[in-house]
Amino acid sequence: MQKVYIITGLSGSGKTTAVQAFEDALFYCVDNMPIELLPRFLNLPLKDNSEVKGLAVVMDMRSKSFISNYASGLRSIQDSGMSVQIIFLEATVDTLLKRFSQTRRNHPVTNEKSLLDSIKLEKKLMGPVKQTAHHIINTTDFNVHQLKSRILDLIRKGDKSISLTKINIVSFGFKYGIPNEADLVMDMRFLTNPYFIPELKNQDGESKAVKQFILSNKETQTFLEKYLNLLDYLIPLYKRENKAYLTFAIGCTGGRHRSVAIARRIFEHINKKGLNPGLIHRDIDRDIKQT
Numbered sequence: 001m002q003k004v005y006i007i008t009g010l011s012g013s014g015k016t017t018a019v020q021a022f023e024d025a026l027f028y029c030v031d032n033m034p035i036e037l038l039p040r041f042l043n044l045p046l047k048d049n050s051e052v053k054g055l056a057v058v059m060d061m062r063s064k065s066f067i068s069n070y071a072s073g074l075r076s077i078q079d080s081g082m083s084v085q086i087i088f089l090e091a092t093v094d095t096l097l098k099r100f101s102q103t104r105r106n107h108p109v110t111n112e113k114s115l116l117d118s119i120k121l122e123k124k125l126m127g128p129v130k131q132t133a134h135h136i137i138n139t140t141d142f143n144v145h146q147l148k149s150r151i152l153d154l155i156r157k158g159d160k161s162i163s164l165t166k167i168n169i170v171s172f173g174f175k176y177g178i179p180n181e182a183d184l185v186m187d188m189r190f191l192t193n194p195y196f197i198p199e200l201k202n203q204d205g206e207s208k209a210v211k212q213f214i215l216s217n218k219e220t221q222t223f224l225e226k227y228l229n230l231l232d233y234l235i236p237l238y239k240r241e242n243k244a245y246l247t248f249a250i251g252c253t254g255g256r257h258r259s260v261a262i263a264r265r266i267f268e269h270i271n272k273k274g275l276n277p278g279l280i281h282r283d284i285d286r287d288i289k290q291t
Contacts, residue, residue, distance in 0.1 A: 003054035009089030035073035088133035173255025182249035205260025255283030
């Protein structure tokens, strides 16, 4: 059964950032949903899509009937047998006041004399909603990245299939330019070039003969041992920072032999760790020209 979350809380407490974290984790998300529509939404065939990890909806006082219909709406969901986790975000009054002053947005409680009065009234009205929450997160001292990290830790708990960082390995030729999306670039031109071996020249780095020629090299083996250890150290650190895309670019002269074989070996190593990387040989089909 897919996970279902209701994101609610005080205006200015970070609900937009929270739902962005859910989107990054491949949840289907809807912002500002009336609670009356949630039971119907939960019956949509989204649960049959294996690429969707779960459902997340944001509901709050932007919907004028939210407070009056919350209790009955929640009972309707519970009576249907659907398990829903409720996340309530809050912050101190001073913090909310500062955030609204910076963004210059209107507060959804607009019938009060001042912004401060609106914040205080919303906090009072949302008290019963807070009591139903499974997770209460105070975002007073959080920046955007810290809040995203907190949300992702919550929804990934016990589910290793949910991952924020998409890893790609790209082989390329330096004579065609370094990939713009590269985060780490490794130059493989220190290895013996199969281009100058007549029987290997017209093959590429995915062929058995070229891979054997490159990977059997002592320098290659030493490099891979050190480089793969480096990636094993770096990848968790990048994931901790919730980097959406992480691209390792492996280059040689033309992007056809050395970089292809090494990129394939790196892909296999990362894939065995269950990180589901992508592999792109950008220049493997370019014309072979001696440089």
